[in-house]
Amino acid sequence: MLEIQSGSNNTTANWVGPNGEIINGSVLQISDVAYEMAGGYLAVVTSADGCVTEKEVKLVVNLCDYKPDIPNAFRPASNPPNNTFNPVFGSVVxxxxxxxxxxxxxMVIYETNDYSMGWDGTMNNSPQPMGVYTYMIKMSIYSNSFSPANALIFTGIVTLLR
Structure with missing residues (x-):
């Protein structure tokens, strides 16, 4: 909880959120912090005679523990989403x-830079045999709009079922 305290009772105070939303009142209370809430919150205090003072407070959401949901098996002949191997990112892009x-x-049998393109169990349009394959996923995300991207690497195995 953040509270604006001014030296006078003859002031009004508001907050402006990172997406431009106006939060009325001197108290900014954030109970459940989420990735989408990261950013700068601007405290705006206006005195009775119209003088305006602004101060920015930055809310940092650290995603260092972030891990996408990565399936451990898939079957190309099945229905989506189980017909390709692809991590699920939730609200993180x-x-x-x-x-x-x-x-x-x-041997590298598949590679993509498009996070929406999963592996369909083929190499150069040739179906690969049922078995266990190794994956390496490298990605970066913004933990908030004020820090550089975080590099994340995930490795593991996935079973291709036929």
Whole structure:
């Protein structure tokens, strides 16, 4: 909770949120902090004679513990979303993204920079055999609008079912 305290009772106070929304009153109370709430909050105090004072407070949401939901198996012949291997990001949109799939000999069989393009179980349009494959996902996201992107790397295995 943040509260604007002025030296006079003859003032009005408001907050302006990071998306331009106006929050009336001297108290800014944020109970559940979410990624979308990160940004600058501007405290605006206006005196009785019209003098305006502004001060920005930055709310940082640290996503260092962020991990997308990554499936451990998929079947290309099934219905979406189980017909491709693709991480699920929720409300987070990657700033940069690279996903690489390796076969059991370490050969790259699929690579994409588009976070919406999952692996369909093929290599150059040729279906790959049922088995276990290794993935490496590199991505960066903004933890908030005031810090550089965080580099995140996830590795693991996925089972291709036929």
């Amino acid at each position: 990657p700033l940069t993204f690279q996903m690489t799939i390796f076969n059991r000999w370490g």
